[in-house]
Amino acid sequence: MFGYVKPFTPELKVAQAERYRALYCGLCREMGRVTGQSSRLTLSYDFTFFAAVRMILLEEEPVFRPVRCPVHPVKKRLAADSSPALRFSAAVSAALVYGKNADDLADERGISRLRARLARPFAASMSARAQKLLPEGTTQGVFTRLDALGALEKENCPSADETAACFGDLLGWLFSLGLEGEAAQTARALGDGIGRFVYLCDAADDLPEDVKKKRYNPLYAGWGDLALSDGALSDVLKSALSVSVPIGLEKAGEAAEKLDPSHPCTPIVKNIVYLGLPASLKHVLSGKRGKEPGKETLR
Amino acid sequence: MKDPYQVLNIPRTASDEEVKKAYHSMARRYHPDTNAGSAQAAGYEEKMKEINEAYDAIQKERSGGGSSASDEWGSYSSYNTYSSSGTTSFYEVRKLIAEGRFADAKLIIDSTPMSDRGAEWNYLMGCLLTQSGLYYDAMRYIETACYLDPQNLEYQEAKRRMQRRSSDYGNVYRTSENVGDCDLCSTCSAVLCCDTCCECMGGDCIRCC
Numbered sequence: 001m002f003g004y005v006k007p008f009t010p011e012l013k014v015a016q017a018e019r020y021r022a023l024y025c026g027l028c029r030e031m032g033r034v035t036g037q038s039s040r041l042t043l044s045y046d047f048t049f050f051a052a053v054r055m056i057l058l059e060e061e062p063v064f065r066p067v068r069c070p071v072h073p074v075k076k077r078l079a080a081d082s083s084p085a086l087r088f089s090a091a092v093s094a095a096l097v098y099g100k101n102a103d104d105l106a107d108e109r110g111i112s113r114l115r116a117r118l119a120r121p122f123a124a125s126m127s128a129r130a131q132k133l134l135p136e137g138t139t140q141g142v143f144t145r146l147d148a149l150g151a152l153e154k155e156n157c158p159s160a161d162e163t164a165a166c167f168g169d170l171l172g173w174l175f176s177l178g179l180e181g182e183a184a185q186t187a188r189a190l191g192d193g194i195g196r197f198v199y200l201c202d203a204a205d206d207l208p209e210d211v212k213k214k215r216y217n218p219l220y221a222g223w224g225d226l227a228l229s230d231g232a233l234s235d236v237l238k239s240a241l242s243v244s245v246p247i248g249l250e251k252a253g254e255a256a257e258k259l260d261p262s263h264p265c266t267p268i269v270k271n272i273v274y275l276g277l278p279a280s281l282k283h284v285l286s287g288k289r290g291k292e293p294g295k296e297t298l299r
Numbered sequence: 300m301k302d303p304y305q306v307l308n309i310p311r312t313a314s315d316e317e318v319k320k321a322y323h324s325m326a327r328r329y330h331p332d333t334n335a336g337s338a339q340a341a342g343y344e345e346k347m348k349e350i351n352e353a354y355d356a357i358q359k360e361r362s363g364g365g366s367s368a369s370d371e372w373g374s375y376s377s378y379n380t381y382s383s384s385g386t387t388s389f390y391e392v393r394k395l396i397a398e399g400r401f402a403d404a405k406l407i408i409d410s411t412p413m414s415d416r417g418a419e420w421n422y423l424m425g426c427l428l429t430q431s432g433l434y435y436d437a438m439r440y441i442e443t444a445c446y447l448d449p450q451n452l453e454y455q456e457a458k459r460r461m462q463r464r465s466s467d468y469g470n471v472y473r474t475s476e477n478v479g480d481c482d483l484c485s486t487c488s489a490v491l492c493c494d495t496c497c498e499c500m501g502g503d504c505i506r507c508c
Contacts, residue, residue, distance in 0.1 A: 159433070160435040161433040200435065222436065226443070226446070236442045236443070239442060240438035240442040242465070243458075243465040244435045244438035244465070246468035247464055247468065250468060253471065274468075274472035
């Protein structure tokens with residue numbers, strides 16, 4: 001969906017990088033099984049992270065197996081076997097895609113709206129198939145939280161903290177679904193940090209376009225014309241974000257420390273939280289929109 | 300109330316300049332910001348209040364009963380000597396922040412008219428938001444303060460403090476990954492090992508062992 005929640009691969013061990021890719025493939029296949037083949041198009045890095053966190057918290061050992069897949073027909077690749085954590089991740093992903101689709105349908109105009117309308121039946125069927133795996137009231141919960149965010153956006157809320165906290169609340173809640181006690185708290189802190197991070201990165205990424213099309217953007221609402229210089233992010237805004245966004249991740253970092261260090265997915269989650277996210281932020285602030293981040297952030 | 304001169308630890312004959320100096324050095328020592336987290340923080344807050352009151356009283360006495368805005372400004376509860384502008388209400392805000400009464404400070408800040416919202420207002424807003432953990436907005440105000448008044452060292456320091464904190468993020472990962480890579484101990488033992496091998500071959504690099 002957003003693509004900001006990725007590991008910083010240069011710092012990953014080869015085995016961990018391989019494991020991460022296998023998890024990604026495993027989630028993709030699981031989505032095909034759980035919510036239908038078309039739902040595999042909505043596969044995201046964000047939910048690979050979600051699946052990794054869930055595996056650690058459910059104390060579930062991933063099992064990898066070489067498989068052939070239509071996307072990579074030539075060589076067999078490792079993929080994680082079907083498991084409760086992956087199944088749940090696929091279902092939650094479907095619920096969020098459905099909520100986002102309904103949101104776009106209500107708010108967007110022009111091409112985006114048309115796209116949302118075309119995707120509607122697929123999103124609806126994904127969500128319907130995911131229902132039986134999710135706790136009661138999940139879809140409703142997604143809607144309430146997205147509506148709360150929508151209300152803030154409609155009144156042109158100038159506080160990036162408030163809007164980002166709203167999205168953080170949504171993800172934190174999704175992460176903690178079905179968990180209890182300390183595991184739920186850890187999951188919520190991770191989800192909350194990731195949610196706010198993604199929301200702000202997205203806002204910074206879309207800022208020039210949003211201003212051009214006169215759409216709501218939390219950063220523009222707060223900073224006004226100080227946010228832009230020559231149609232790109234201004235230096236003051238970049239400086240403020242590069243400082244405040246990592247500070248906003250501190251709680252997620254503390255939560256990552258609490259994960260079981262012996263689980264094979266823990267190094268991946270830590271890499272994402274500590275290095276992957278800051279690297280994504282750097283990439284967004286550099287303004288090279290859409291291009292894959294290179295290794296220029298290596299240090 | 301205690302004798303204000305006693306509180307600041309100066310003789311009654313001290314010049315205005317000396318009073319100011321004494322006040323600043325006391326304020327620096329007891330300011331809650333410099334003692335954040337220490338066990339005596341609460342006690343220092345009380346002391347800080349006393350120092351502020353003493354300075355106010357001396358200022359009042361010396362300016363002949365009444366106090367002008369600039370005098371009040373001078374008694375700002377931190378150690379700021381370089382602020383160029385200021386109104387009574389901001390002095391009030393700083394005092395409240397120093398005493399830890401953030402909600403009251405926020406009330407004054409929020410009710411400041413648009414025309415008075417200069418660099419200092421932005422800075423104080425940033426400080427208050429940092430207190431509540433609203434970092435994205437806090438940095439907006441601190442950056443704006445630095446942008447409006449690039450010469451002000453106090454604002455720059457606030458920004459630097461945040462930058463340091465931000466650059467600390469992720470260090471856990473790096474340090475935990477590199478433990479035992481190459482420290483002094485392993486270097487020494489490697490040298491000793493080499494020497495031992497050397498001795499087997501008839502040479503000796505380190506005579507004493």
